[in-house]
Amino acid sequence: MNDTRPMIEVRGARKFFGPLEVLKGIDFSVARGQIVAVIGPSGSGKSTLLRSINHLETLDGGEVWLDGVQVNQKLDRRSFERHINGVRQQMGMVFQHFNLFPHLSVAENITIAPIKLKGMAKAEARALALKMLDKVGLADKIDAFPARLSGGQKQRVAIARALAMQPKVMLFDEATSALDPELVDEVNLVMKQLASEHMTMVIVTHEMRFAAEVADRVIFMADGAVVEEGSPAELFRNPKQERTRSFLKKFLNG
Amino acid sequence: MDIALIGRIVPVFVQAAWTTVELSLLSLALGLAVAALVAMLRLSHVAALRFAGAAYVSVFRGTPALIQIFLLYFGGPQVGIQLDPFAAGAIALGLNIAAYMAESIRGGVLSVDRGQMEAARSLGFGEGQSMRWIVLPQAAKLMIRPLGVNAVALVKGTALVATISVVELTYTAQRFIGSTYKPFEIFAVTAVLYMIMVYGLTLLVDRLDRAYAGEA
Ligand SMILES: Nc1ncnc2c1ncn2[C@@H]1O[C@H](COP(=O)(O)OP(=O)(O)O)[C@@H](O)[C@H]1O
Numbered sequence: 001m002n003d004t005r006p007m008i009e010v011r012g013a014r015k016f017f018g019p020l021e022v023l024k025g026i027d028f029s030v031a032r033g034q035i036v037a038v039i040g041p042s043g044s045g046k047s048t049l050l051r052s053i054n055h056l057e058t059l060d061g062g063e064v065w066l067d068g069v070q071v072n073q074k075l076d077r078r079s080f081e082r083h084i085n086g087v088r089q090q091m092g093m094v095f096q097h098f099n100l101f102p103h104l105s106v107a108e109n110i111t112i113a114p115i116k117l118k119g120m121a122k123a124e125a126r127a128l129a130l131k132m133l134d135k136v137g138l139a140d141k142i143d144a145f146p147a148r149l150s151g152g153q154k155q156r157v158a159i160a161r162a163l164a165m166q167p168k169v170m171l172f173d174e175a176t177s178a179l180d181p182e183l184v185d186e187v188n189l190v191m192k193q194l195a196s197e198h199m200t201m202v203i204v205t206h207e208m209r210f211a212a213e214v215a216d217r218v219i220f221m222a223d224g225a226v227v228e229e230g231s232p233a234e235l236f237r238n239p240k241q242e243r244t245r246s247f248l249k250k251f252l253n254g
Numbered sequence: 255m256d257i258a259l260i261g262r263i264v265p266v267f268v269q270a271a272w273t274t275v276e277l278s279l280l281s282l283a284l285g286l287a288v289a290a291l292v293a294m295l296r297l298s299h300v301a302a303l304r305f306a307g308a309a310y311v312s313v314f315r316g317t318p319a320l321i322q323i324f325l326l327y328f329g330g331p332q333v334g335i336q337l338d339p340f341a342a343g344a345i346a347l348g349l350n351i352a353a354y355m356a357e358s359i360r361g362g363v364l365s366v367d368r369g370q371m372e373a374a375r376s377l378g379f380g381e382g383q384s385m386r387w388i389v390l391p392q393a394a395k396l397m398i399r400p401l402g403v404n405a406v407a408l409v410k411g412t413a414l415v416a417t418i419s420v421v422e423l424t425y426t427a428q429r430f431i432g433s434t435y436k437p438f439e440i441f442a443v444t445a446v447l448y449m450i451m452v453y454g455l456t457l458l459v460d461r462l463d464r465a466y467a468g469e470a
């Protein structure tokens with residue numbers, strides 16, 4: 001890989017919710033094919049940071065870049081709409097609560113974006129859906145409705161839906177925290193498989209073991225700031241900051 | 255109980271009830287169209303449009319429907335709006351029910367989980383596209399019952415236009431009092447005819463609701 005330009009770059013990201021400063025100037029970048037895990041206590045701003053990357057949250061300061069294109073660039077309303085819709089097509093997002101479309105079948109959940117946004121033919125889109133479902137091990141559910149699926153199956157369909165747009169990066173916001181413990185592994189397995197295919201990923205998670213296994217780099221956030229980052233080995237075995245140590249200790253004991 | 259009288263008036267009253275049905279359908283169509291517009295205003299990002307929508311709802315829900323009918327029919331000519339009773343009645347009833355229906359529509363849209371819009375946006379759908387393909391189909395199911403309640407209120411509310419001499423069911427009933435002096439029979443028949451219309455409407459709403467309930 002000779003393209004050394006980062007796939008995702010966040011510079012000086014700041015975000016307020018009213019008087020509350022939720023992101024206090026965050027810098028980080030993700031290289032092509034890299035997997036970054038973001039950990040930290042609840043309320044530290046992990047979701048807000050992830051959602052800022054695809055502009056589901058609007059930053060009050062700082063810049064977000066995707067593959068050399070500024071995501072939050074200043075444009076007039078109409079041009080920005082067009083710009084951001086294009087950018088989002090290149091970023092897959094997976095939510096804690098799946099957010100599958102309940103009125104659509106599994107196939108339609110996956111094909112609606114390629115059909116409506118990319119003008120893909122129906123038959124081609126269905127073949128694509130089948131391929132994506134195969135990837136997540138759910139080809140037999142292609143005509144089921146979301147209500148008939150388990151939580152783990154729903155999340156795998158949500159991943160397939162995002163993958164069908166052939167995104168450059170995948171963003172995961174606590175993809176397994178709404179799942180019953182016995183369903184966590186099937187979703188983690190899919191994410192690991194994506195990792196082995198060199199998908200660029202940002203994974204917000206509270207599962208330290210999974211972060212250690214899958215991530216190239218771990219970012220520890222607290223109170224809207226990056227406290228420490230490093231390889232999983234560095235960060236988990238030999239954390240430099242007291243704040244990181246106490247967080248990890250609480251986690252291991254709790 | 256004057257059974258013979260009932261036998262005599264029923265055909266005439268059924269005819270009058272048909273006018274009530276026509277009036278209801280026209281007001282319903284107008285009401286739904288205006289309601290969709292007002293709901294859009296209420297849900298707009300633009301504060302001025304939101305305010306306009308809220309003002310519409312406040313005005314039409316905050317004043318008696320009867321006064322709205324009088325204002326249009328009796329007050330209209332003074333400002334150059336000349337309407338026959340039927341048209342004035344249909345328009346006033348439609349504009350009135352629109353305020354209630356707008357709230358039903360808005361309620362349906364707001365009841366759809368926020369995550370649905372976010373998931374659609376994250377795939378690259380624009381706001382309008384997300385509304386049309388993801389949010390509205392789900393909101394529609396949630397609106398059927400509240401809109402059904404509004405429609406029932408509308409059918410019963412058509413009785414008000416008797417006051418501006420629209421020859422519908424209630425007006426016809428009143429006209430028969432003078433010649434027969436049998437208000438019990440007359441209003442009983444009238445009530446039964448309203449009940450039949452409302453019951454029919456309720457059945458229709460039930461069927462729609464079940465048809466759209468479908469999966470999930
Ligand atoms: N839409 C919002 N409005 C107001 N406050 C919010 C909103 N979203 C998040 N917050 C607040 O921002 C802080 C960071 O939240 P979040 O990014 O969800 O943290 P995390 O994902 O790390 O748990 C929290 O204090 C949370 O209450």
Ligand SMILES: [Mg+2]
Pocket residue numbers: 046047048174
């Ligand atoms: Mg979170």
